[in-house]
Amino acid sequence: MAGLWTQNIERDPRYRGAAEVLEAAGYAITIADGLVEIENEESGDRQRFRARKELLAFASAIAAGEQPQPVKRSAPIRNGQGFGGRQPRPEARDSDPPPAEKEPELDLAKLKALCQALVIERDAWKARAQIRETAAAAEPSGSDEKYRALKKFIAREFHPDNVRADGIERLVRTEVFKTIWAHIEEIERAGRS
Incomplete structure (x- = not known):
């Protein structure tokens, strides 16, 4: 399959930012041919993404502190026993911290990502200003x-x-x-x- 979206994905700055947010939220990331899989290390929830847009939307929702929308895909054709049945979700463990305890870590990750973006933007504006000052001094x-x-x-x-x-x-x-x-x-x- 030519043109897999996961080829050289680590070089994409948007992916790196999404990866930082997801890792700070407790997700482990696995990149395979044609898809990216994330798994929450605490709850065991898994998500598979077959497009960059889906992954970035999921990470943006996590960074904003919102509940991410489930990835919408057409259901595969199922034959045989268990048609239409769902796997039961794993039971919450007693050792799992309540969601309120996870929020400060998530807020910290959001703030770090926002600070990094602001530093990059500040440096870009500073470079533009220096270029214009140099051009104005020359003319x-x-x-x-x-x-x-x-x-x-x-x-x-x-x-x-x-x-x-x-x-x-x-x-x-x-x-x-x-x-x-x-x-x-x-x-x-x-x-x-």
Whole structure:
């Protein structure tokens, strides 16, 4: 059977998270060709999963503290004696702790899984922020370019060496340049400190 869903399942991060939750809840996991079987070590309950979706839904219900839904499958055709009969469930043992005692362990497992997911998400956002900061530092911002363009225009139009006028017009342009340039230098000094 090609393309079994259980091949390389240990590499799937969703499976690893589900496995951690199930192991914390007291389940032993067995992977075979085409199915995953879990058994509760305390109660002896067994579940078989023939699809990843079923396994993840079961683990999610355990992590949420809910009663997992039974896996729905079509019943196999039965012939002979015992048609339609069910196996009796094992009796509860006196040594089994009541369900209320299992909840703190389950809550702890849920919190650990949630913390791991949050750490992964935090690291991903941190990496994204660092990439964007690096990209922003490498690119000149639009306001810097506008400032430089305005500074060049003022120098080109009003600098005393570039003025092609005579007499009073030359003196006026020179004085305007000195006044404006003094303010530009103040702005640059304030930006550096």
